[in-house]
Amino acid sequence: MALVLNEEQRLLRDTAQDFLQREAPVAALRQLRDSRDDTGYSTTLWQQMADLGWASIILPEAYGGLDFGFTGLGVIMQESGRTLVASPLFATAVVGASALLLAGTEAQREHYLPLLAAGNLTLALALEESHHHSPHRIEARVERRGDDLVLNGHKTFVLDGHSADYLLVLARDPERTDTGQDLTLLLVPRTSAGIDCQRSLMVDSRNAATINFTDVRIPADAVLGRPGQASDALDQILDRGRVALAAEMLGSAEEVFDRTVAWLKERVQFGVPIGSFQALQHRAAHMQTELELSRSVVLQALAAVDDNPTQVPLLASLAKANLNELVKNISNEAVQMHGGIGVTDELEIGFFLKRARVTMQIFGDTGFHKDRYASLCGY
Amino acid sequence: MDDLQSFREETRQWLEANCPPSQRQPGTPEEQYWGGRRGQFASADAQLWFERMRDRGWTAPEWPTEYGGGGLTPHQGRILKEEMRRINARTPLYSLGIWMLGPALLEYGTEAQKQQHLRAIVNGEVRWCQGYSEPGAGSDLASLQTRAEDQGEHFLVNGSKIWTTSADKSDWIFCLVRTNPDVKKQEGISFLLIDMATPGVSVTPIALISGDSEFCQTFFDNVAVPKDNLVGPLNGGWSVAKALLVHERKLMAELGSDSPRKEIPLLQAARDYLEFNDGRIADAELRSNLASHEMRMHAIGLTHMRSFEERAAGAASTAALAMKYLGTEAMKNKSELLLAIMGSRGLGWEGPGFSDEELDATRLWAGSKAMTIAGGTSEIQLNVIARNVLQLPQAPAAKSKS
Numbered sequence A: 001m002a003l004v005l006n007e008e009q010r011l012l013r014d015t016a017q018d019f020l021q022r023e024a025p026v027a028a029l030r031q032l033r034d035s036r037d038d039t040g041y042s043t044t045l046w047q048q049m050a051d052l053g054w055a056s057i058i059l060p061e062a063y064g065g066l067d068f069g070f071t072g073l074g075v076i077m078q079e080s081g082r083t084l085v086a087s088p089l090f091a092t093a094v095v096g097a098s099a100l101l102l103a104g105t106e107a108q109r110e111h112y113l114p115l116l117a118a119g120n121l122t123l124a125l126a127l128e129e130s131h132h133h134s135p136h137r138i139e140a141r142v143e144r145r146g147d148d149l150v151l152n153g154h155k156t157f158v159l160d161g162h163s164a165d166y167l168l169v170l171a172r173d174p175e176r177t178d179t180g181q182d183l184t185l186l187l188v189p190r191t192s193a194g195i196d197c198q199r200s201l202m203v204d205s206r207n208a209a210t211i212n213f214t215d216v217r218i219p220a221d222a223v224l225g226r227p228g229q230a231s232d233a234l235d236q237i238l239d240r241g242r243v244a245l246a247a248e249m250l251g252s253a254e255e256v257f258d259r260t261v262a263w264l265k266e267r268v269q270f271g272v273p274i275g276s277f278q279a280l281q282h283r284a285a286h287m288q289t290e291l292e293l294s295r296s297v298v299l300q301a302l303a304a305v306d307d308n309p310t311q312v313p314l315l316a317s318l319a320k321a322n323l324n325e326l327v328k329n330i331s332n333e334a335v336q337m338h339g340g341i342g343v344t345d346e347l348e349i350g351f352f353l354k355r356a357r358v359t360m361q362i363f364g365d366t367g368f369h370k371d372r373y374a375s376l377c378g379y
Numbered sequence B: 001m002d003d004l005q006s007f008r009e010e011t012r013q014w015l016e017a018n019c020p021p022s023q024r025q026p027g028t029p030e031e032q033y034w035g036g037r038r039g040q041f042a043s044a045d046a047q048l049w050f051e052r053m054r055d056r057g058w059t060a061p062e063w064p065t066e067y068g069g070g071g072l073t074p075h076q077g078r079i080l081k082e083e084m085r086r087i088n089a090r091t092p093l094y095s096l097g098i099w100m101l102g103p104a105l106l107e108y109g110t111e112a113q114k115q116q117h118l119r120a121i122v123n124g125e126v127r128w129c130q131g132y133s134e135p136g137a138g139s140d141l142a143s144l145q146t147r148a149e150d151q152g153e154h155f156l157v158n159g160s161k162i163w164t165t166s167a168d169k170s171d172w173i174f175c176l177v178r179t180n181p182d183v184k185k186q187e188g189i190s191f192l193l194i195d196m197a198t199p200g201v202s203v204t205p206i207a208l209i210s211g212d213s214e215f216c217q218t219f220f221d222n223v224a225v226p227k228d229n230l231v232g233p234l235n236g237g238w239s240v241a242k243a244l245l246v247h248e249r250k251l252m253a254e255l256g257s258d259s260p261r262k263e264i265p266l267l268q269a270a271r272d273y274l275e276f277n278d279g280r281i282a283d284a285e286l287r288s289n290l291a292s293h294e295m296r297m298h299a300i301g302l303t304h305m306r307s308f309e310e311r312a313a314g315a316a317s318t319a320a321l322a323m324k325y326l327g328t329e330a331m332k333n334k335s336e337l338l339l340a341i342m343g344s345r346g347l348g349w350e351g352p353g354f355s356d357e358e359l360d361a362t363r364l365w366a367g368s369k370a371m372t373i374a375g376g377t378s379e380i381q382l383n384v385i386a387r388n389v390l391q392l393p394q395a396p397a398a399k400s401k402s
């Protein structure tokens, strides 16, 4: 069953671990930050990752993919969480690829997916319009003008938005409002006229853009799939993103916890290692039990994407809410248990603390997912 | 996999044909059958159900058939559990012998001991209780003082045990006794089986906050115990005791998810006792607490599955060690939540004005407080995880004592 890694997945994990520790340790993120890198990630590294097949890990072989499914993807996400690697993995290989797979026409998949698989196409989902995740409250508009479409609106918190080749924009079609099916996903080249893209550096040293679309003219075939039909696919795309992100968060939590436990054994005060103090032991042991729960939840959610689609909404919300709380608590405890050195920039613990806060907001905070879980269960 | 699938089919058919309808619904604690010389069936159906399961070896499904067990593999055992749960089938026999002593005997007992005790357990003929804790030895179990002196033919046992659940209804007791007071405390302990009908054994029930008096203090006054009743080596009882505790904690972790019990499920309670607006519980705080609890139970259920799979794959499972703590804390939380959902309807103690289920809820709430104490307190579970999983250094105080 899927709650224990199989041989193939263990190999994948070992390869990923080796590669990331060598090529993309946390120090690499620090370097990107300190050098104020324009892209926000290393394009050489991304090409290497694509060469390893990670850009195409969930894609069927027909599109040049590895077809390892989400259980395979989860292994990579978890390892990338351990070193906090900045790359288009999430925005492109998870969210972008899922959008093309779930919402795209066959022609669109055949055109874009092989490019994406080869590392030659990056995507960014332009979804949010306010500072809280609310995927169905969309005001951006797409309207017909002659043979073309015209896009207007404002998007925020667009991950990789300033660097992606294409933006996947969610907009409403006012002509379809009566039908209740008026959400459309559009594939828009980032450099199109009328796009004003403002890059922001986030607390986790990664990027999210704020983007204004003013009368952006795009051809009618820029619609991903059929116009007005994005709503169902959107939830599935987001759920896949949530599950993959939860796997990344799990990796980060494991890493920051391992580092903290190591510190508890190393740091001496009052003549003994601080890890011999029961006040700290119990907090560490409690976190260990929370980690056990999170592991099960993430593995089951990943497996459900592959084998049990009807369970995905419930498990995605369970996983995202659970991991939100885990990374918040575990990163706070990590800082506290390190003492003064824990709040220095020199120690890498702070990077985990900051990344945790960003991941907690992506695709839904705890309240969002608790509410969704309760609604799905009928209360 | 195909084999397991056909086992599932066969099991399902057999249960369908053999489990009486009255045994396919949640039961009250009074309806549980615990066997033993004083054991009483609550109904003819309960007896029939027990006998059918016993004859198939399914009161102890995973024990070897030569001792009356079902000889099932862990995977098959799990399927049987799932299929029983699917139709709400009651546990035919409740037994500390099955859950705790049996597995320890299978590992440490002599052939003669297995022959003498295992079949009697499977058949529900003998009811066992556990004599570990003493007035002065709870969490620090190894400091126990009940003495067993070597008298040549037999041991002479003196001392007392406390919190012995159902000692007043049991036939035999498995005990930890001190056989050497002059060595490190863990190294002078032996594991002894004592027939409670032996002269010198007496029990006094103790009343609990739940209104039950399920546990007792058990006294031993010059009790003569045959030497054959020693399990494992003399002064080697601590290993047996710890192996048994692993089974006990596993059991406690799974309590509540196991046999159907007549209690009000949380969601049902929410529908019965709370106001809804547009399909949502109107009280935002209770709705949020309910969702948190349900999500936690969901995660705990998945972790049980993962831990089982890890062990079935022959891997060490760190999750298994966390389950007693997680499971019992969650159960305690559930009882609190149920009370909160029921409002003043969850506060009845006796008599008219409340339904039986409502009165039960109050008592279950009080009873739930024991879950994080019995079988090793939550704090002790955290100590164990800190030491065995995280391998943190031992606390200075504990180090100097043992």
Ligand SMILES: Cc1cc2nc3c(=O)[nH]c(=O)nc-3n(C[C@H](O)[C@H](O)[C@H](O)COP(=O)(O)OP(=O)(O)OC[C@H]3O[C@@H](n4cnc5c(N)ncnc54)[C@H](O)[C@@H]3O)c2cc1C
Pocket: B129, B130, B131, B132, B133, B134, B137, B138, B139, B140, B162, B163, B164, B165, B215, B370, B371, B373, B374, B375, B376, B377, B378, B379, B380, B383
């Ligand atoms: C319902 C129920 C049924 C039981 N049935 C049986 C039975 O059948 N047979 C049997 O032998 N026993 C039984 N017990 C006893 C049970 O095992 C003990 O109650 C338990 O081990 C705790 O011991 P204690 O009660 O002496 O508490 P204490 O050990 O005195 O603990 C008091 C408090 O101190 C804390 N504490 C103690 N040591 C430490 C430490 N090192 N670090 C941090 N905190 C610590 C504890 O966590 C607890 O909060 C039962 C108990 C209950 C509640």
